Amino acid sequence: MVTNPVLSRVPWLKAESAQRPANMTPADEQLARRVQRGHTADLAMLVERHHSPLLGFLYRLTGGDRALAEDLTQEAFLRALRSIQQYQPSRPFKPWLYAIAVNVARDHFKRADVRYAVTLADDELLALPDPIGLEETIEMDGLRVAAISAAIGALPVHQREAIILRYYQDLSLAEIAAALDIPIGTVKSRLSLGLRHLRTVLREEGGV
């Protein structure tokens, strides 16, 4: 039997979820379709399913700033909900949600005037001060974590988005292409360039 932890904890959602057969695990697209009609229990299931991955995605995209990632995650869900009527259930839900999250993060970078697109040489990159949120990561896992978060944080933002979506969020090339609204070939070239960039930076540090 599939149970939803959120539904069991929030009493006013329990009654609504009881109307659904217990052994059914609806796809994201089915849930989104029901959210369009205003069903709260399906919203809870969608959030439960995507909250942690989306937080992880935005955490890494923002260079490890947990508080900022939480704010952006809430903003991404809110924006998705406000435009849920425009979502077409015939198309996959996950890339649609990630496209919104990417836009939320880009808007934040624009507002904050944060410049992540770095065009410096690798040795100059290594001399840069650590990106935001590094203190927290250092406390967690020490210098290796700091090194990898700094290396990812120093990537141009479009390469960083592709790398995180592919190797942390485990999205397929087609899903990334849909989320970033670019051709699959461009996804591949961004991944390839990003990985080479990372290898160079980490080698300089003696990690690879």
Place this chain on the structure above:
Amino acid sequence: MTPQTKVRAKLIEDTGSAEEADRLLPVMQHLADWPAPTPTAQETDRLVQALAASLPVQRSSHAWALTGWLLRAQLRVVQQEIWLASALVMALGLFVTLTIQPGPAPDMLPLVWVAPLVAAVGIAFLYGPAADPALEIELAAPVSPRLVVLARLLLVFAFDLMLGLLSSVVLVLLHSGWSLWPLVLLWLAPMTFLAALAFLLSMLFVEPLISVSICLVLWGIQVMRAFPPFAAFPNWLAQDRQPWLWLLTLICVGLALWLAGREEQQLLKRI
């Protein structure tokens, strides 16, 4: 498949080369060193509760609620004089019809002449500066100006239709020689057409008097048929012409709604 072979397969897919994938594998091991935070169950609950407030209202009830709200809101916007004047003129038409003895041919009844005019004049005065709210309020409304226009049209037309039906029922009750449906058919098509024409004209001209004048002239020509020099004018009330009137009605309403939509786009461009 072990996690490492899975990652290697993914790298081969991304780079198109096994050698390049092998060179990049150590980078992937580094990536795995950076864990992401996991939200607690309470954090997810709080997020769901915060989002639930923005959940769309269930669609079926939402549509009915929106329609009801829109009609109630427009009921307050429509000038009160329109209701009163329509009712008075229709009552006068009914009174005159009842006092004519012996009764004329059905298509020459005053009620049949009055009903379309009442609808046309009422609708012509629905729009324009006197009835429309400020641009800012109109654009801030949760429905488009086109829907607002349509809601107002429906309200006034439904009111005039009800008046016409009531008057016809009274006539049929007091004159055993007339039957209800043929009598209603005499004024229904012209009334709908003139109302649609007034609606279209009020979209074209800001001044409602222009719309009213054009409708009056058109309907006046029809009424003049009662007098010998004008008997050659086409008879709109003839049964075989009524399908054309319905078609023209549809065209007028369609054009007026298109104009309202275009006006909406222009308003949005101006801000």
